[in-house]
Amino acid sequence: MVSLTINGTAVQVAEGTTILDAARQLGIYIPTLCYFEDLNAVGACRVCCVEVEGSERLEAACNTPVREGMVVLTNSPKAQAARRTNAELIASTHTFDCVSCHRNGTCVLQKVLDYCGVDGAKVAFDALAPSPRRREWPAAAPIQRDAAKCVQCGRCVAACGKLQGIGVWRFRGTGAHSRIAVDQDKPMFAEGCIACGQCITHCPVGALSERDDLARMMEAIRNPEVTTVVQIAPATRTAWASVFGAETGQLSVERMAACLKQLGVDYVFDTSFSADLTIMEEGTELLNIVKTGETDKLPLFTSCCPGWVNHAVNLGPQVAGHLSTAKSPMQMFGSLVKTWWAQKMGLDPAHIFSVALMPCTAKKNECKVPGMQANEGIYDMDASLTTREFARMVKAAGLNPLALEDVPLDNPLGTATGAGVIFGITGGVMEAALRSAYYFMTGEKPDPDGFVFEPAGEGRPWTEATFDLAGTPVRCAVVHSLAKADQLIAAWQAGEVDYDFVEVMACPGGCAGGGGQPIDGSDRECAAERGAVLRTLDQTAYPLRFSHENPVIETVYAEFYGQPCSEVSERYLHVHERQQPFAPVS
Numbered sequence: 206m207v208s209l210t211i212n213g214t215a216v217q218v219a220e221g222t223t224i225l226d227a228a229r230q231l232g233i234y235i236p237t238l239c240y241f242e243d244l245n246a247v248g249a250c251r252v253c254c255v256e257v258e259g260s261e262r263l264e265a266a267c268n269t270p271v272r273e274g275m276v277v278l279t280n281s282p283k284a285q286a287a288r289r290t291n292a293e294l295i296a297s298t299h300t301f302d303c304v305s306c307h308r309n310g311t312c313v314l315q316k317v318l319d320y321c322g323v324d325g326a327k328v329a330f331d332a333l334a335p336s337p338r339r340r341e342w343p344a345a346a347p348i349q350r351d352a353a354k355c356v357q358c359g360r361c362v363a364a365c366g367k368l369q370g371i372g373v374w375r376f377r378g379t380g381a382h383s384r385i386a387v388d389q390d391k392p393m394f395a396e397g398c399i400a401c402g403q404c405i406t407h408c409p410v411g412a413l414s415e416r417d418d419l420a421r422m423m424e425a426i427r428n429p430e431v432t433t434v435v436q437i438a439p440a441t442r443t444a445w446a447s448v449f450g451a452e453t454g455q456l457s458v459e460r461m462a463a464c465l466k467q468l469g470v471d472y473v474f475d476t477s478f479s480a481d482l483t484i485m486e487e488g489t490e491l492l493n494i495v496k497t498g499e500t501d502k503l504p505l506f507t508s509c510c511p512g513w514v515n516h517a518v519n520l521g522p523q524v525a526g527h528l529s530t531a532k533s534p535m536q537m538f539g540s541l542v543k544t545w546w547a548q549k550m551g552l553d554p555a556h557i558f559s560v561a562l563m564p565c566t567a568k569k570n571e572c573k574v575p576g577m578q579a580n581e582g583i584y585d586m587d588a589s590l591t592t593r594e595f596a597r598m599v600k601a602a603g604l605n606p607l608a609l610e611d612v613p614l615d616n617p618l619g620t621a622t623g624a625g626v627i628f629g630i631t632g633g634v635m636e637a638a639l640r641s642a643y644y645f646m647t648g649e650k651p652d653p654d655g656f657v658f659e660p661a662g663e664g665r666p667w668t669e670a671t672f673d674l675a676g677t678p679v680r681c682a683v684v685h686s687l688a689k690a691d692q693l694i695a696a697w698q699a700g701e702v703d704y705d706f707v708e709v710m711a712c713p714g715g716c717a718g719g720g721g722q723p724i725d726g727s728d729r730e731c732a733a734e735r736g737a738v739l740r741t742l743d744q745t746a747y748p749l750r751f752s753h754e755n756p757v758i759e760t761v762y763a764e765f766y767g768q769p770c771s772e773v774s775e776r777y778l779h780v781h782e783r784q785q786p787f788a789p790v791s
Contacts, residue, residue, distance in 0.1 A: 206218065206219060206220065207219070207220050207222070207271050207272065207273050207275075208273060208274065209227065209271050209272070209273070209274065209275040209276070209277065210275070210276045210277065211224075211227060211228050211231055211233060211277045211279065212231075212233060212277070212278060212279055212280070214231055216230060216231055218230060218271055220270075220271075221270055222270065222271050223246070223266065223267060223268060223269060223270055223271070224255060224257075224264065224266040224267075224269050224270075224271060224275075224277055225237065225240070225253060225266040225267045227271050227277075228266065228277070228279060233279055234320075235253050235255065235266050235279050236252045236253060236288070236316070236317045236320050236321070237250075237252065237253045237266075237267055237313075237317075237728055238250040238252050238253075238295070238313055238314065238317055238356065238358055238409055239267075239356075239358035239359055239360060239409075240253065240267040240728050241360050241363065241364075241407055241728045241729070242728055242729040242730065243730075244360070244363050244364065244367060244368065244407070245358075245359060245360050245363040245407075246267045246268040247267075247268065247359055248265030248267055248268045248269075249357070249358065249359055250291065250295065250356070250358055251263075251265060251287070251288075251291040252288055252291050252292055252295075252317050252321070253265055253266040253267045254266070254284055254287050254288055254291070255277055255278065255279045255281075255284050256277070256278040256279075256281040256283050256284045257269075257275060257276070257277055257278075258275075258276035258277075258278075259276075263283065263284060263287055266279070285321075288321055289321045289322065289323060292317055292318055292321040292323045293323055293328050295314065295356050296314070296318060296323055296325040296328040297328050298356075299314065299325065299353070299354060299356060299410070300351070300353035300354055301325055301326040303315065303326075306354075306411040307411055307414050307593070307597070308410060308411035308724070309411075310726075311724050311725060311726035312409070312410050312411060312726065313409035313410065313726055313728075314356060314409060314410050316726065344416070345416070346393070346394070346416060347400045347402075347415060347416050347566050347567065347569040347570045348393065348398070348400055348402065348404070348405065348413065348414075348415060348416070348566060349413070349414050349415070349416055350412060350413050350414075351411065351412055351413075351414075352384070352386075352412065354410050354411045354412040355384070355385055355410070355412040356409065356410055356412070357376075357383060357384065357385055358409055359376070359385070360407040360408060360409060361374045361385065361404035361407060361408050361412075361413060362374045362375055362376065362385060363407070364403040364404050364406075364407040365398075365403065365404055367688060368403055368686045368687070368688055368713060369399070369401060369403060369516075369686065369687040369688055369711070370687050370688030370691045371396075371397045371398065371399065371516075371687065372396075372397075373387055373393050373396045373397060373398045373404075374386070374387065374404060375387075375388060397516075397519050399512045399513075399515035399516045399519065399567060399687070399711065400511075400512060400515065400566050400567040400569070400570055400720075401512035401565075401566065401567055401687075401711045401712055401720050402415060402512075402565065402566030402567065402591075402712075402719065402720015402721055403712060403713075403720050404720075405566065405720055405724075406718075406720055406722065406724055409726075409728075415566045415569065415591050415593070415594070415720075415721060416569055417594065418569070418588045418589070418590055418594065419590070419594055419597065419598050419601075421587075421588055422558075422560060422588060422590060422598070423598075425558035425560075425587070426468060426469040426470060427469070428558075430556060431556055431557070431558050432471050432472070432552055432556060432557050432558070433469070433470045433471045433472070433557075433558045433560065434470075434471065434472045434474065434542055434557055434558070434559045434560065435465050435470050435472070435473050435474070435560045435561070435562060436473075436474045436475065436476045436479070436535065436538050436539075436542075436559075436560070436561050436562070436618075437458055437461055437462070437473065437474070437475055437476060437561075437562045437614075438476040438534075438535070438561065438562060438563045438564060438565075438629065438716065439476065439477050439480070439625070439626045439627070439628055439629035439716070439739055440564040440592075440629030440630075440715070440716035440717045440719060440722070440735065440739070441461070441562050441563065441564050441592045441595065441722075442454070442456075442457065442458040442461060442738075443629065443717055443735035443736070443738040443739060444564065444592055444717070444722045444723050444731070444735050445461065445592050445595060445596055445723065446606075447723050447725055448593075448596040448600075448723050449596070449599075449605075449606050449607060450607075451606075451607065453731075453734050453735055453738060454735070454738035454741075456606055456607075457611055458475065458614065459611035459612055459613055459614065460606055460609060460611050460612075461473075461562070461595070461606075462611070462612045462613065462614050463606070463609040463610060463611060463612040464595075464599050464604055464606055464609065466612050467602065467604055467609070468598065468599075468602055468604075472615045473612075473614050473615055473619070474538070474542075474614060474615060474618035474619050475614050475618070475619045475620070475621045475625075476534050476535060476538055476561065476563075476625075476628075477534075477621030477622070477625030477626050477628065478538070478618050478619065478620055478621045478625060478755070478757065478758075479534040479535070479537040479538035479541065479618075479625075480509075480534040480621070480624070480625035480626075480628040480637070480752070481621060481622055481624060481625040481637075481752035481753075481755045481758050482534070482537050482538075482541070482752075482758060482761070482778070483509060483531055483532075483533070483534045483537055483628075483634075484624060484625070484634075484637050484638050484641050484752035484753075485641070485752060485753065485758060485762075485769045486531045486537075486769050486770060486774060486778050486779065487507065487508070487509075487529050487531040487634075487638060488638045488641050488642045488645065488752075488769075489645070489769035489770045490505065490529055490530065490531060490770055491505050491529075491638070491642065491679075491705070491706055492642055492645060492646065493770060495677060495679065495705065502527065503527075503704070503705050503706075504527060504682075504697065504703075504704040504705055504706060504707045505527060505528075505529055505705065505706050505707070506524075506527050506528050506529065506707050506708075506709055507528075507529055507634050507635070507706075507707070507708045507709060508528045508529040508530070508531055508532070508533065509531075509533040509534060509628065509634055510533070510567075510709065510710050510711050510712075510716075511533060511565065511567040511568055511570070511571040512565070512567040512687070512711030512712065512720075513687065513690065513709045513710065513711045514528060514533075514571075514783065515567060515570075516687050516690070516711065517709075517783070518783050518784070520694070523698075524694060525783050528783060530775075530779040530780055530781050531778065531779055532577070532778055532779060532780055533568075533571065534625075534628060535561045535563065535568060535571065535586060535589065536571065536577055536585055536586060537778050538559075538561070538618070539559050539561075539572075539577070539579075539584075539585030539586035540577075540579040540585045540777045540778060541618070541761065541777075542557065542559050542585075542618070543557055543559065543579055543580055543583065543585055544579050544580070544765070544777060545761060545764065545765040546618065554579075554580045554583050555580075555583055557587075558587045558588075559585065559586050559587050559588075560586075560587060560588045560589070560590060561586060561588075561589045561590070562589075562590055562591075562592065562595050563589050563590070563591060563592070563719070563721055564591070564592050564629070564716045564717070564719030564720075564721050564722045565589070565591070565712075565716065565719045565720060565721045566591060566719075566720045566721050567711070567720070568589035568721070569588075569589045569591075571586075571589070572584060572585075572586040572587065572588065572589055574784065575782075575784045576780040576781075576782065576784070577780075579777050591720075591721025591722075592719075592721055592722050592723055593721060593722070593723055593724070594721075596723060617757045617760070618757065620755060620756065620757045621747070621755065622747055622749040622750055622751060622752055622754060622755050623653070623742065623743035623744065623746070623747035623749065623750035624636075624637035624640055624641070624653075624743070624750055624751055624752045625637065625752060625755075626739050626742050626743050626746075626747065627739050627740065627743045628716070629715060629716040629717050629736070629739045630714065630715045630716070630717050630736035630739050630740065631683060631684075631685040631708075631710050631714055631715035631736070632658060632668070632683045632708065632715070633715065633739070634708050634710075635656070635658075635681055635683050635706065635708040636653075636656045637752060638706070639651075639656050639672060639679075639681070640653050640656070640750070640751050640752070641751055641752050641753045642674060642679070643672070643674055644751065644753060645753070646674040646675040646677065647674065647675045650751060653743075653750045653751070654744070656670070656672065657670065658670045658681070658683055661682065661702070665692065665693070665696065665702075666684070666689040666692060667682055667683060667684035667689055667690075667692075667693050668682065668683045668684075669681065669682045669683070669702075669704070679705050679706060680703060680704045680705045680706070681704060681705065681706045681707070681708075682702070682704045682706075682707045682708070683707075683708045684707070684708070684709055684710075685709070685710040685711075685712065685713055685714060685715055686710075686711070686712070686713045687709075687711050690709045690711075693707070693709075712732070713730055713732050714730065714732025714733060714735070714736050715732070715736065717731075717732045717733075717735035717736040717738075717739065718730060718731065718732025718735070718736075722735070766778070
């Protein structure tokens with residue numbers, strides 16, 4: 206332990222603790238801009254500078270470790286003056302259109318300038334800040350950037366490089382000419398971008414955003430000849446409440462349905478239903494491979510995360526060839542709505558506008574990739590909105606979710622199990638699949654909480670386990686964030702590990718930490734607490750916890766698909782040719 210004094214208060218902290226973390230233990234606020242917990246602590250913005258007794262220069266609190274006997278002043282006149290100057294320099298190159306900016310209220314720069322007493326708009330005007338440079342690439346791209354708002358904090362660089370191991374964003378130029386851009390100013394997708402959106406959620410300002418599809422959504426709602434159908438993904442319900450001042454998970458999926466009905470949506474369903482459908486297909490696909498001994502197809506990689514699928518395709522056929530052919534739950538739902546459900550309702554698929562509320566930005570492009578048309582010339586999904594877009598839509602309509610009553614989801618596609626709900630967290634797809642796979646192999650239901658994964662070993666940032674399914678050992682691994690996934694793939698290709706089934710999620714913590722989730726303006730990852738909500742729902746809110754027990758799943762197979770991986774299922778629920786993911790979006 207190290208003893209020090211901060212603003213006259215003595216404190217003991219563990220060796221290696223930074224001044225910033227020590228101050229936070231005392232409840233002392235130090236502003237930060239470029240800092241993000243466990244990801245980016247480069248001290249570049251200098252708004253966290255503090256005075257340390259005996260040191261001639263100010264120290265960056267975010268990356269300066271404490272020392273025995275250190276005396277720190279976080280708000281000395283010297284620190285305040287330097288902090289204000291640094292904040293003014295950053296503001297001088299920023300475009301201030303805060304009222305119309307999607308980050309208004311959650312912008313970290315707003316908070317820093319307010320704390321430092323800086324009128325950012327005036328500083329920028331006096332400095333003749335550059336005009337906004339919007340649409341650095343086509344408006345159809347799922348991710349958009351406004352370089353005039355970039356504060357060069359490097360958080361997007363760290364998110365893409367350290368979390369995802371891709372490195373689309375990088376610093377270019379030096380000194381006054383330094384800026385963040387794609388290498389050689391290429392289109393971002395030419396550099397391997399998989400549209401995960403982690404650069405957006407880690408950006409402290411409004412420089413990065415998702416493509417806004419709300420206008421298309423509202424146009425469909427207002428068209429009397431169009432039937433609007435919305436599916437709600439599991440992870441969205443864990444986070445949307447925070448936008449309206451409620452606690453994580455406080456507002457239910459039924460409250461989301463209430464908002465959508467108020468907006469004029471015709472039908473509201475649960476993506477957790479098609480997560481159950483995915484388990485039936487993907488689980489059967491795995492068991493068929495294991496039973497037939499086609500070991501060259503192993504390991505089977507999950508395919509429900511479009512960011513991961515995009516990355517696998519970019520890595521080449523040696524990896525993409527091991528992806529499950531099963532579509533994601535969103536796309537399975539879209540196919541089902543415009544085939545079986547449309548037939549039952551007597552609706553023309555061409556007049557159905559099918560929308561998904563997703564915690565994901567990559568889903569926007571997944572709607573339009575080849576092979577996603579159950580009806581020729583008609584895409585199964587018409588749009589995917591992020592959790593953030595949904596919240597903006599609710600606000601724009603003047604709705605107060607806290608004052609509404611819950612509205613049940615529509616039947617029959619609003620029925621789900623706990624297994625479908627945990628799709629939104631890392632490891633959830635694997636566990637859901639194993640619950641039903643065990644039953645298919647043994648005829649007995651396992652303990653749904655009995656599938657425990659352990660760390661794979663030193664230097665291996667994933668978890669693993671081997672489970673006995675009626676005498677057949679199935680070796681499984683779970684990994685989230687693509688930098689970690691790349692390490693697993695490298696170990697597999699080097700022959701160091703051998704698995705049968707691998708779950709990969711592109712975002713930290715799985716969909717709960719998705720690139721389309723609300724941004725609270727903090728400098729920490731929220732996936733763990735959001736994921737805990739889904740765990741609790743699985744264990745307490747759903748009487749059925751096995752996908753194969755979903756009664757509507759049984760009906761759908763009896764009336765339409767026949768059985769999992771049947772000829773009809775293969776036609777509507779699987780994709781057998783993974784193509785370049787970033788096709789033009791109409």
